[in-house]
Amino acid sequence: MFFEQLLQYIIQKYEGQRTLFSAYHLLKGKKSGQTIQDVGLFRLQPYFQLMPKLKKEIYLEAIQSLESKKIIIVDKHQKIEVTERIDLEINFDGWHLRGKEHLFFERIQLAVQSMSNTLNQQTKFLPIVRTDEVHFFIRQYLLHIQFKEETVQQQFIQQFTQLVEEVDLSDLEKNIFVYRLTGAYQIGWTWRQLSEKLHISEIDVQLHFIHSLHKIVHFLKNVHLDLLNPLLHSIFSENVLTESTQKTIELLQNGYSMEQISQYRRLKLGTIEDHIAEYAMYDRRFDISNFVNDETVSKIKNVVLHVGNKKLKPIKEKVDEASYFQIRLVLAWMEGDSHA
Known part of the structure; x- marks a missing residue:
């Protein structure tokens, strides 16, 4: 549902x-x-x-x-x-997380498993996470926080408990998050097991889980929990532009024309136009007058504001002198302007 x-x-x-x-x-x-x-x-x-x-x-x-x-x-x-x-x-933040909330969970999952086994004097265990990148990160993290110190272990428990209790999670989300964790004597539950226990579909379990992770990472971003905050390293994407768009904009700023960029990067001209429209949406300093004159911008804006339509064809019918690229560029620029 x-x-x-x-x-x-x-x-x-x-x-x-x-x-x-x-x-x-x-x-x-x-x-x-x-x-x-x-x-x-x-x-x-x-x-x-x-x-x-x-x-x-x-x-x-x-x-x-x-x-x-x-x-x-x-x-x-x-x-x-x-x-x-x-x-x-709902409180999702897909644009800045880009799926990296799952990397965060792998880190906290392995950290919890490691701490649980240490507390129970289990020196050998099979890591629940199999990714080398996560293994290396958590190994360095545990050494940094001096996880073998009893005071650190108690602080970790206190901070983790505070995290689960203070984040604005529903009881359902809290249960899903906790049941997914693995400790010294308990393996994290599968999606199917959670689906059967909670009487909801697997896709709903997964979506509630993602929702809980988004809330948790934002809570940690704004609350000082010194043993848990480091797990957020590189989780948020600060640059919202795609990598390909960044390359196009760098060439554009170095004086290349769209046609030259298309040839140089061996990409279709339409793809380069997509990149420029994307950039116009997320950087208000971008000057679109190099691609469309002020009069045409004004006409497109008037059509959008009066008709309230974001479809290209109806706008093109009323502003025939504008190309589809110019219409898309103005729409992107207008949306960027509305976020100011």
Whole structure:
């Protein structure tokens, strides 16, 4: 139900202007120009790359369920819209986490397992996390905090308890988070086990788990817990631009034209246009006058403000002299301006 509610909420935000798989690409974190631009146009930052491993069949199953309940409508052109509006109180931050909340959990999971075994005088155990990167990180972390000291062990327990108690988690989310942990004498529960215990679908268990992690990392970002704060290292993505866009903008700032960048990077001109539109959305200092004159900008803005439509074709029909790239660029720039 939670996953279906989230889909309904995302589709609602598209305002009937996108198609069947738009929400799927958003949740997966597809780095196409359309998906990235939609993130800004429809204020979808919290949900970008929220579920990078989401299977298409699970997504379609939820869509079919919403259709059967007549909550959404998909027309013959695969345009999708809601018939019922929903208000969800959720605290996701997909745009800045990009799935790295799972890396955070692997760290805290291995730290808890290591501390639990140390407290129970178990010197040898099979790590629940198998990633070399996480092993190295936690090994250095444990040495840094001097985890063998009894006072440190007690402080770790106190701070971890404070974390679980003070983060604004529902009882369901708290249970899922704790049951996923592994200690000296208990293995973390699987999605299936949690689904059976809690009587909700596996996809809902996973989504509640992600929701709890997003709340936890933001809590740790703002609260001083000296033994737990280091686990957040490099979890948040400070640069919101995609790597490919950054390369394009560097060349643009060095005087290359779009055509030259396209040839140099061996990318389609449309891809370079996507990069520029993305940059215009997330850096208000970017001057779009090099690509579209003030008069055309004014005309496009007036159409959008009076009609309230973010579809390119209707805008093109009213401002024929503007190219589709120029329309997309102005839309991106307007959305960036609205966040000022």
